[in-house]
Amino acid sequence: MTIADGPALPKLIGERVKRREDPRLIQGQATYVDDIKLPGMLHLAFKRSDIAHGVIKSIDTSAAAEMEGVELVITGAELAEHLGPMPIGTPFPAPDHFSVATDKVRYVGEPVAVVVAEDRYLARDAADAIEVEYEELPAVVDPEVAMEPGSATLHEGFERNIAVESYWGGTGVNPETAQPEDDSAVDAAFEEADVLVTQRMLNQRLAPNAMEPRGVVAQYETGREYLTVWSATQNPHILRTLVAAMMGLGEHQVRAVAPEVGGGFGCKINIYGEEYVAAALSRLAGAPVKWIEDRTEAFLTTTHGRDLLGYIDLAAKSDGTITGLKARIIADIGAYEVLLTAMIPTLTGLMMNGVYRLPVVRHELTEVFTNKTPTDAYRGAGRPEGLYFLERAVDMLARELDMDPAEIRRKNFVPADEFPFATQSGLVYDSGNYEPCLDKALEVADWQGMLAERDAARAEGRIVGVGLSFYVEVCGLGPSAVVPTGGWEHSGVTVERGGKVTATTGASPHGQGNETTFAQMLADHFSIPLEDITILHGDTSVVKQGIGTFGSRSQAVGGAALISAAGKAGDKMKQFAAALMTDQEVSPEDLVFEDGRIQVEGAPEVSKTFAEVADFAYVPVPLPPGMEPGVSEESFFEPENNTYPFGCHISMVEIDRETGEPRLLKMVAVDDCGNVINPLIVDGQVHGGLAQGIGQAMFEEVVYDEDGQPVTASFMDYVMPRAADLPAFELDNTVTPTPVNPLGAKGVGEAGTIGSTPCVVNAAVDALAPFGVTHIEMPLRPERLWRLIQENGGQS
Amino acid sequence: MEIKGEQEFNGGRELLYELLLDPDVLASALPGVERFEEVAPDRYESTMRVGIASVRGTYTGRVEVLEQSPPESYRLRIEGSGKPGGIRADAVVDLSESGGGTTMHYRADVKARGTIARLGGRLLGGVARLLIGQFFKSIEQQVDDRAA
Numbered sequence: 001m002t003i004a005d006g007p008a009l010p011k012l013i014g015e016r017v018k019r020r021e022d023p024r025l026i027q028g029q030a031t032y033v034d035d036i037k038l039p040g041m042l043h044l045a046f047k048r049s050d051i052a053h054g055v056i057k058s059i060d061t062s063a064a065a066e067m068e069g070v071e072l073v074i075t076g077a078e079l080a081e082h083l084g085p086m087p088i089g090t091p092f093p094a095p096d097h098f099s100v101a102t103d104k105v106r107y108v109g110e111p112v113a114v115v116v117a118e119d120r121y122l123a124r125d126a127a128d129a130i131e132v133e134y135e136e137l138p139a140v141v142d143p144e145v146a147m148e149p150g151s152a153t154l155h156e157g158f159e160r161n162i163a164v165e166s167y168w169g170g171t172g173v174n175p176e177t178a179q180p181e182d183d184s185a186v187d188a189a190f191e192e193a194d195v196l197v198t199q200r201m202l203n204q205r206l207a208p209n210a211m212e213p214r215g216v217v218a219q220y221e222t223g224r225e226y227l228t229v230w231s232a233t234q235n236p237h238i239l240r241t242l243v244a245a246m247m248g249l250g251e252h253q254v255r256a257v258a259p260e261v262g263g264g265f266g267c268k269i270n271i272y273g274e275e276y277v278a279a280a281l282s283r284l285a286g287a288p289v290k291w292i293e294d295r296t297e298a299f300l301t302t303t304h305g306r307d308l309l310g311y312i313d314l315a316a317k318s319d320g321t322i323t324g325l326k327a328r329i330i331a332d333i334g335a336y337e338v339l340l341t342a343m344i345p346t347l348t349g350l351m352m353n354g355v356y357r358l359p360v361v362r363h364e365l366t367e368v369f370t371n372k373t374p375t376d377a378y379r380g381a382g383r384p385e386g387l388y389f390l391e392r393a394v395d396m397l398a399r400e401l402d403m404d405p406a407e408i409r410r411k412n413f414v415p416a417d418e419f420p421f422a423t424q425s426g427l428v429y430d431s432g433n434y435e436p437c438l439d440k441a442l443e444v445a446d447w448q449g450m451l452a453e454r455d456a457a458r459a460e461g462r463i464v465g466v467g468l469s470f471y472v473e474v475c476g477l478g479p480s481a482v483v484p485t486g487g488w489e490h491s492g493v494t495v496e497r498g499g500k501v502t503a504t505t506g507a508s509p510h511g512q513g514n515e516t517t518f519a520q521m522l523a524d525h526f527s528i529p530l531e532d533i534t535i536l537h538g539d540t541s542v543v544k545q546g547i548g549t550f551g552s553r554s555q556a557v558g559g560a561a562l563i564s565a566a567g568k569a570g571d572k573m574k575q576f577a578a579a580l581m582t583d584q585e586v587s588p589e590d591l592v593f594e595d596g597r598i599q600v601e602g603a604p605e606v607s608k609t610f611a612e613v614a615d616f617a618y619v620p621v622p623l624p625p626g627m628e629p630g631v632s633e634e635s636f637f638e639p640e641n642n643t644y645p646f647g648c649h650i651s652m653v654e655i656d657r658e659t660g661e662p663r664l665l666k667m668v669a670v671d672d673c674g675n676v677i678n679p680l681i682v683d684g685q686v687h688g689g690l691a692q693g694i695g696q697a698m699f700e701e702v703v704y705d706e707d708g709q710p711v712t713a714s715f716m717d718y719v720m721p722r723a724a725d726l727p728a729f730e731l732d733n734t735v736t737p738t739p740v741n742p743l744g745a746k747g748v749g750e751a752g753t754i755g756s757t758p759c760v761v762n763a764a765v766d767a768l769a770p771f772g773v774t775h776i777e778m779p780l781r782p783e784r785l786w787r788l789i790q791e792n793g794g795q796s
Numbered sequence: 797m798e799i800k801g802e803q804e805f806n807g808g809r810e811l812l813y814e815l816l817l818d819p820d821v822l823a824s825a826l827p828g829v830e831r832f833e834e835v836a837p838d839r840y841e842s843t844m845r846v847g848i849a850s851v852r853g854t855y856t857g858r859v860e861v862l863e864q865s866p867p868e869s870y871r872l873r874i875e876g877s878g879k880p881g882g883i884r885a886d887a888v889v890d891l892s893e894s895g896g897g898t899t900m901h902y903r904a905d906v907k908a909r910g911t912i913a914r915l916g917g918r919l920l921g922g923v924a925r926l927l928i929g930q931f932f933k934s935i936e937q938q939v940d941d942r943a944a
Contacts, residue, residue: 050881050910108909128879296914709913717918 009527009595012520016680017530019513030260033215033232034292041217042071044278044291045123047113047130048300049105052141052371052708053152054134056103059113064126069118072285073126076100076112082280086273087242089484092164092342095155099273105134106154106335107371108710109300114277116285120292139708143309143332143368154335154369163333164342164367166349168425186362189324193315197396199775203385205307205332205702206695207718208378210510212262213293214302218278222286228255231275234264235548236508238485240540242271243279258538261510265692266377267303268510269550270339299713304702305378307332308345310389314397320408322397324360327352327389331367334374340381341374342367347382347474353423354390355434355472355646356412361424371708377550379692380750383473384757391469391758395765396774405468405762406442410435429472429644430738430746433672437734438470441648441670444732450652450666458770463655463789463796464665465767468648469759475673475747476556476643476740488638489553490545491561493522493569495631497618499596499611501526501533503565506546507558508538511688512749513681514554518562520677521743525566526573527593528610544634552645552747555677560741561637568633574598576631577613579624581606643738643746647671649755653763653780657794660786662698662764668730669755674737674746682748683731689752690729695721696753697760698780719779770796799885799924800903803932807939809891809898813867815938816889825934827927830854838864844876848923851912853878867891872904881910 024030061073076098085096100111113130117123138152145151146161153161190196210232217230227249233239233256240256247254261268274291282289293302308331315324331345349363398408413434414421421429441447450466457464478487492504501522505514519533536542547553574588577598584606592601599607617631652666669686676682699719703712712718737744757778764780765773771792776784805812815821819840823832828845835841838861845854857876864870874885887904912920 050913108913296911705913707907707909707913709909711914713914717914 007595009523009529012523012530013677015520015678017516017520017678019681020516020519021513025260032212032260032262033217033230036217036230036259036290038217038219038288041288041290042116042118042285043120043123044281044289045115045117045120045127046111046274047115047127047132049101049108049110049112051105051134051136052108052139053137053154054105055137056101056105056112057133057135060131061113063131064115064129067122067126067129069122070115070126071118072116072281073130074114074281076102079114079277079280082284083246083276086276086338087245088337088341089339090337090341090343091484092337094163094337094342095158097336097338099276107373108708109297109373110335111273114281116281116289139371139706141370141372141704141706141708143330143370146368146370147366154371158369161369162366163337163369164365166346166365168363183360183362186324186326186360189360190313190315190326193323194318195316195397195400197314197393197400199312199393199396201310201312201389201392201775202777203306203308203310203388204696204778205372205375206305206378206700207299207702208265208267208302208305209298209720210263210265210267213295213298214268214272214274215290215292216275216278217288217290218282219288220279220283222283226253226255227279227282228257229275229279230257230259232261232268233258233271234261234268234508234510234550236538236540237506237546238548239271239275241485243276246276247279247283255539255541257540258508258510264510264549265379266305266381266550269548270303270376295715296713299718300373300710303338303376304334304373305375305381306385306696307375308348308385310385312389312393314393316397316401318401320397320401320403320411322356322358322394322412325352325358325390326362328364329366331365332370332372332375333367334370334372336374338374338376341376344375344377344382345385348386350425350427351383351472351474352386352390353425353427354387355409355414355432355470357414358424363425372704379689380473380753381551383750384693384696384754387469387471387473387754388758391471392761392775395467395758395762399769399774406438406447409470410438427474428641430641430740431736432472432644432646433734433736434470434646437646437670437672438648440732440734441650441668444670444730445650445666445668447650450650454652457654461657463657463767465653465763465765465769467651467653467759467761467763467766469755469762470646470648471755472644472646473750473754474642475552475645475750476639476738477551477553478557478639478642480638483547485547487547487557488636489547489557489561490543490634490636491558491565492544492632492634493562493565495569495573495614495617497615499528499532499609499614501528502536503533503562504536504543505558505562506543507549507554508546509549509554512549512554513678513684514558517555517677517681518559521559521563522566525563525570525593526610527595545636552749555743555745556643556738556741556747557637557639559677559743559745560639561635563742564635564637565633568635569631572631572633573610573613573617575624575627576617576620577608580608580613580616637741639740641740643674643740645671645673645746645748645751647751647755649759651756651759651763653760653767655764655767655785657789660782660784660789662780662782662785664694664698664725664727664760666730667694667727667756669752670732670734671748671751672734672736673748673751675735675744676733677745685748686731686752687729689750690756691721691726691752693753693756694726694760697757697778698725701779797906797908797920798903799906799921801928802902803900804894805898805900805936805939806896807898807943809867809893811942812891812898812900812939815935815942817861817870821935821938825931825938827930838862846923846927848926849919850915851880851919851923853880881908881912883908883912
């Protein structure tokens, strides 16, 4: 008998393990969609509408078609013979939406024709040579005007441009009748209130701006009747399902691959027209085709995020107890409903309960079509909007009552002993413990010290303010009851010959670091080195099933599936190990994984190496009775509920008195995402989220002119946050595990974008409060701040 | 966007009015004109090359002269398009006597689309001022030539 004297392996869960993905990503050794080059590959270019709203009168493709090297030019109407309207993933009524416009255009950037040519530049030149004549129609730009009778309408059958209307109030919707309960209690709460807060607020339209734009390569193999699609997508399995349906193929005839994906932030959940067009034109042209989005196309055609207008009312007692909330939300969803468009603003109302006990809530939502790029998920997807409205309103209430913003929140928190907590909107918060998180944030930030610093700065004539926000959000999407594609995740774990492990996950990463965290989990599970583990993802021919990566579900759902599959594989390894140790009468139940061995617990001398057992599993002589050879197990994990992570953010902002320029002096984030597998990766997620949340507060905004022409379609005009705009972030956390998955992990992808935005605006309002300012619309443009200072004569 | 301004000329307004609506004068005065044809009374078609930054390209356009009230005022309806996008403009030109010369007031409501629109006020206003300046300089020269 041999006992391997391997080194003791440290436990990796909870350690700051560096991302295994990064060396190849930062050294140019990774393969993105644009790196894929196939023999005979042709290139697509789209002719796009340069007007916001109009009827297509004629399209002259003759000059383009005559250009040498142009294989095919096709208009939307011609393409409609090959591709029907695009599917959506929500149950709401939606107008037909073709990949390429057939008769009418409804936003600048909407494709009207496609060129297939020998190279990318020729394709672009040919697209420029296409002449389109339009009969222009009035552009619908303002969602409130869009809803007025007599406004121009985008879609037949959608009067006053209204896509979705919903209402609930009182104690919520009666689940028996699906009707709103009697909501006279809401009116009563507002009549009896000591103090009211009323504010109209805009949560402005943003462009997601993933570093890698979208791109697709499609190869239809005639004869084999098999389609392969490589795409910069967050969810290759959903891509496979939808592209198969659009192409009239079965899922067994389609392979979808997400190679390295350079960021998604929600905008790569949607399956876009370009992906369907590439598939259809590869079949038509009999060759592989490629399309890579340029940055202007990304601004014009990749889904935008946010763009919610909120009319928010809070009722409260004079001691700060909140007694009611009314929210009327108008969502400017742009020209069409794409995959999840109509669902995103519904999350706003669902999450507007925040971390508070709200006795009564009334929520009205109207989603409106306008002549703008369609909206869909963007980092947080509905929750940042809701929490912004709520956390701004609570801050206004604190100011109205001259209360400390931390104390008014503490007073209204859902107490720790009330979890699981049912909200007015019908959600059940899995777990929560808000006060320790608030206390930790106040301590880390030195809140009292910040107040003193602010007051000292003011005494010097500087304009300085402090802000605080406390958010709760929803992660770990699932379960299947609420996710139209299914809310589970899939994973496979194979122990290879030699004791190495290959695992697959349907949670296809695009920056989440799953290759690292999932390997950490398996390393601890099997007690083998990290280097002995490979995590595969993103290819439907390798990963049998999957849903994808959105709503911070990688760890909470995908990680849970992985651990479940690892458990099954581990059980089989123990059975093979026990079979190898029959002379010692070892039972599989007595065995544990320890430092590269499978051993009797507490008796390392009774053991086999992990590698020995793996080799035996593939040459099992004799095959233990009742067992099959090999160790390759899989698992689907269906969560019973979402998870509800939370956190407290604190910031300090200074505004230049002469120029109005804001400067973020301090940013503290104390987040609680449950158990943490890799704190370094969690910090990275928070860092990126904070930058984007601060970006919304201070810099970013998609702007259209009155004709529906986008005027922020380049990085010259759309202001992204840069490193120099951001202070060193001060991060900390508390740990409140979730009971809904075996890991106790909740999710952290969106946290930074949710807490920081209202936090920074609250600080800016605090800075200008001595000037009589009670609210500032985002972004915090210097001009806007300067005017607010000047309106008060420049005097505080 | 609105583009407006005023320009002083040496000559009388009758002469200026005549020059400003003379196709041959316009063809030589407008910057980058490759073709300028009268296709019907008071209707012109032209091809212009603009060589500035992101709006560089060849544009084809139509100009219609309306509401002529010599020698005081006229209106122009202009449409042009090229690879970087297109514009539509409605311009009013007023000529008034001032001293021995003429003051021209112009005001145009410009609607742009495509790249031109996306560049917005950041670039379009500057390009327009540059082109208008070149045009006026050339007209001024022709006024002086006639006067001489």
